Amino acid sequence: MIKSLLIANRGEIARRIIRTCRANGIRAVAVFSDPDADAPHVREADLAVRLPGASPAETYLRAELLVEAAVKAGADAVHPGYGFLSENAGFARAVEAAGLTWVGPSPDAIEAMGSKVAAKKRMAAAGVPTLPELDPETVTEFPVLIKASAGGGGRGMRIVREKAEFERELASARREAESAFGDPTVFCEPLLERARHVEVQILADAHGTVWALGERECSIQRRHQKIVEESPSPAVGDEVRERLFAAAIAAAESIGYVGAGTVEFMLKGEDFHFLEVNTRLQVEHPVTELVYGVDLVEWQLRIAEGAALPAETPKPSGHAIEVRLYAEDPANDWRPASGTLHRFHVPGDVRLDSGVEDGSVVSVHYDPMLAKVIAYAPTRAGAARKLATALEDARIHGVITNRQLLVDVLRDDAFLAGDTHTGFLAEHDFTHTVDPQPFALAAALAQAATRRIGTLPLGWRNVRSQQPKARFLFGEEQVEVSYDPKQATTGTVVLDLDGVRTPFHVAAYGDTVEVDSPCGSVTLKVVPRFPEPEAKLAPGATVAPMPGTVVRVSVAQGDQVEAGAELLVLEAMKMEHRVLATTAGTVTELLVQQAQQVNAGDVLAVVEES
Structure with a gap:
């Protein structure tokens, strides 16, 4: 009988397993990294053990720390969830070697399917239909699909349609597989279109x-x-x-x-x-x-x-x-x-x-x-x-x-x-367009309702020369609306749109305004009346779109590049993201190197337009 279960995972799947533990009278033990210290799965568990560090490599991918946590908390079984070490035969063996129950298939079964290359051969021998395997070193016909041998979830997977792209995508798939699963092995298959x-x-x-x-x-x-x-x-x-x-x-x-x-x-x-x-x-x-x-x-x-x-x-x-x-x-x-x-x-x-x-x-x-x-x-x-x-x-x-x-x-x-x-x-084109005007009007009315002196809106006049205005940013677009402060109301603003009464639910968080309605949902930024001076970026500057780690630098200072050329590759949130030149020209500054951590908005390179 399992009495206490360590859940070697985080987030949604940890909470999901905790629910079943609750329903079956099993004590649930959570683990957490430093960024997850206040996460819901930690609070909902009966016990929780800290894994010092932030990245998966420091925490949720450390088999010895997870087994130690289970023993320390008195757990008698371990559930791996999905991702992380859930398909790691070595982790399953370590759990069993510690005298704990492994909630999953045997380590031998995990190992048999852990390499997709070996798994395909085994399935073919069992009479299960398989696609032919292609050696990455000898691929000559395209399109092909590159796949990581040791894991799934889209990591280490690339579609390649032309030979000229193959080496770059192969290297990228291997890096991503190494980062996600600790194994850079990849293989290729013919691409089945529209399957x-x-x-x-x-x-x-x-x-x-x-x-x-x-x-x-x-x-x-x-x-x-x-x-x-x-x-x-x-x-x-x-x-x-x-x-x-x-x-x-x-x-x-x-x-x-x-x-x-x-x-x-x-x-x-x-x-x-x-x-x-x-x-x-x-x-x-x-x-x-x-x-x-x-x-x-x-x-x-x-x-x-x-x-x-x-x-x-x-x-x-x-x-x-x-x-x-x-x-x-x-x-x-x-x-x-x-x-x-x-x-x-x-x-x-x-x-x-x-x-x-x-x-x-x-x-x-x-x-x-x-x-x-x-x-x-x-x-x-x-x-x-x-x-x-x-x-x-x-x-x-x-x-x-x-x-x-x-x-x-x-x-x-x-x-x-x-x-x-x-x-x-x-x-299919799922580009979704929305008219920001009614959303901005609703935001302005809700905003005006929160700025009052007694019962009167701030800025109210008996005789007005003009309607007050409010300005917002909708992405890069600036939206200006005029409004009647007497119509201001908090929370839900009802607008008459071509004879249809439509509710807009407005919530403000600092200078960000979220507006939800049957017409869609929009995020707006308040444009201040007296904006602070901002630092100007150099022409041609390329900034980091998100925090991440530089895993490849594809150019050198002085290189000539075309618009759309790859400058470097960032790894963030378990995936690789290519950073491309927005204009053709010369790389006059290169401000990062491989393995460097960058923050969103950091200048990575400067391309001087030809």
Whole structure:
């Protein structure tokens, strides 16, 4: 019997596991890095152990520290969650060597699937369909997909369509794989255009029973990482489903799998090919839980205690869709964002698996996922509608997110028709435009209501020569509005837009104003009446778009570059980001070097225009 469980993870998945511990009378032990000292998962756990440091390499990737924390807190089992060391056979062995129960498959099974190169060979031998493997040193035909051998989540993965790009992308994929998984090994596969990413949830006990708990469609991705997942897949019929389940069960049985895991495939038409086995709980497991009525974390714990699965697999019912809400800017190459999350509220009849709450700080050290929002309904259309409405009505203040993109996808005709594939976002334009004027007017009225002398708005006159004005920044655009201070009201401002009364909910945080309405959500910056003088950047200066580490410098001082040429590469929030020249010219100053830490706004280089 597991009495006390150390959760070797953080954020959303740690909170998710704590919920199941609470429901089953198991004491939950959290671990935390210094940036996570006040995180929700730390407060919600029964006990918490500090891991000194900030970066994953100093904290959540230190197997010896995690085992030491478990022993110190009196835990008798360890759950790795997902990511970090969840698929590290060495960590699993260290847990077992300390006399603790490992909640997951055996170290041998993890090791067998830990190298995707070796895993593909093993699956082919078991009769599971696979794509041919290409040696990176001898690739001659394109397009190809470069993949990290030791991990997933889009890290170390690149699509290369032309030979001229291959060496650069290969080096970048190896660096990212080394940083994320401690192993730079990569391999290549032929790229399947317009294919679907479909996976099967498996659950196996130590007594020979293996469940295939339906398939999940995970085709809508950015940076090769899923952002919309659903079950069942709209593309899978009964015959294909039967073959998928048989292949997944064969994969599990070929390695003696025990616990929860996922077998991933690429599906094109009715043909599918093996991708990998994720020897852990998946991020998207909630959609399976809702459709099959099971608690996968509870079953992981019960199986680790030796329990047997019932012989009959549960029956599915209805449809579930999950979206991953990220602190990132889809319009700016998915650039991740960090900062304080002033307000975080998602209403409606949806499941919210979140690692954050009001006041949480989105750190530069970790993945920028804020939460998973999941809707369940009898039909796929009903689930999509319920989920889109909940996202539209959410209050998310303080950092930019992909919320509007997710709403637009869920409302899209092609998505609703089930016409999706891994290139879906590249083929569809989800650029969202909004008129900032009514938002600025609502902000001005709410702002005026907070500046009063007695019952009169500040600046009120019996006889006015003109209406008062307010100015805001909407991105780089300056918006000016005139308003009647007698109409000022706090909180919710109702405007008449072409005969339609429309509420605008206004919240101010210093000089930032967040405005939410049925027309969308907008962030505005107050333009002060008497702005402070600002330091001027040199013409051609390129600044860091976010805090990060310089992992490659691609130019030297004096080099001639074209507009769009790569100047350097920053690593931030577990991904690499290319910094490009905005103009053609000469690199007159290069102010950084490899391995240097930079802050957002730091000048990195100066390109003097030709």
